[in-house]
Amino acid sequence: MLVNQFLLLAAVLFCIGVYGVIARKNAVLVLMSIELILNSVNINLLAFSMRNGSLDGHTFALYIIAIAAAEVGVGLAMVLLMYRNRRSIDLDELSEMKG
Amino acid sequence: MFASDVLVAQNIGFAIIATIMVIGALRVVTTNNVVHAALWLVVVLAGAAAQYVLLAAEFVAITQVLVYIGAVMVLFLFGTMLTRTRIGAESDLNNKNLFFGIFVALTLFVAMAMALNSEFGSEKMPANPAVATTQEISDQIFGPYLLPFWALSFVLLAAVVGAIVLARRD
Numbered sequence: 001m002l003v004n005q006f007l008l009l010a011a012v013l014f015c016i017g018v019y020g021v022i023a024r025k026n027a028v029l030v031l032m033s034i035e036l037i038l039n040s041v042n043i044n045l046l047a048f049s050m051r052n053g054s055l056d057g058h059t060f061a062l063y064i065i066a067i068a069a070a071e072v073g074v075g076l077a078m079v080l081l082m083y084r085n086r087r088s089i090d091l092d093e094l095s096e097m098k099g
Numbered sequence: 100m101f102a103s104d105v106l107v108a109q110n111i112g113f114a115i116i117a118t119i120m121v122i123g124a125l126r127v128v129t130t131n132n133v134v135h136a137a138l139w140l141v142v143v144l145a146g147a148a149a150q151y152v153l154l155a156a157e158f159v160a161i162t163q164v165l166v167y168i169g170a171v172m173v174l175f176l177f178g179t180m181l182t183r184t185r186i187g188a189e190s191d192l193n194n195k196n197l198f199f200g201i202f203v204a205l206t207l208f209v210a211m212a213m214a215l216n217s218e219f220g221s222e223k224m225p226a227n228p229a230v231a232t233t234q235e236i237s238d239q240i241f242g243p244y245l246l247p248f249w250a251l252s253f254v255l256l257a258a259v260v261g262a263i264v265l266a267r268r269d
Contacts, residue, residue, distance in 0.1 A: 070258035
């Protein structure tokens with residue numbers, strides 16, 4: 001196995017996630033794209049952990065999983081609030097939020 | 100001889116799983132159905148768990164299955180249900196930044212691929228990596244990384260309280 005194959009896979013997933021964040025309008029789908037990005041970071045951390053023969057990457061991957069769970073919880077609560085106030089979760093229609 | 104056979108099997112496994120993951124990720128960001136997107140995301144997350152096993156990280160793989168496929172996916176399906184997104188195909192899930200998004204993603208990928216190729220070209224993984232045991236990982240978490248663990252506990256507490264405060268009706 002090469003080091004690069006894991007890193008390239010993570011890069012592909014990261015870019016697909018970035019595309020999703022930019023191009024999607026539905027807030028739940030944007031959150032899903034963020035999950036893709038976080039997962040690609042985890043693959044990177046574990047690949048480097050194996051390359052360097054150290055366990056630090058495992059610890060950080062576990063922390064990132066916990067942070068992602070918290071982020072999804074708060075994010076979906078915000079989406080719910082948005083739906084309750086506006087009957088729509090299209091991010092493009094949130095234009096009056098600007099200062 | 101035996102070790103090289105194992106490595107070939109690992110490479111074939113990696114290729115199959117990686118292909119499935121990339122196809123699943125592309126479907127997540129292109130499908131017109133929010134529930135289908137969530138289910139394709141399950142495919143990607145399960146593929147990531149399989150890659151973690153290939154990377155000798157079994158505890159992280161199990162945690163990935165429990166937390167992501169178990170909990171986060173239920174949250175997503177509940178979010179889809181509670182916001183009454185139409186169950187079925189929808190036409191206006193993308194905004195008008197489509198081509199800008201493709202441009203940014205492709206540029207980013209080309210830049211990252213060039214950087215990775217020049218840095219890690221054909222460097223190989225260690226042939227016989229030690230599988231990380233749960234005990235070693237817990238020694239890490241409750242040893243040198245105890246302070247981030249505490250901080251993480253506070254983040255989770257704040258997230259739980261924040262989610263309840265945001266979502267309650269009053």
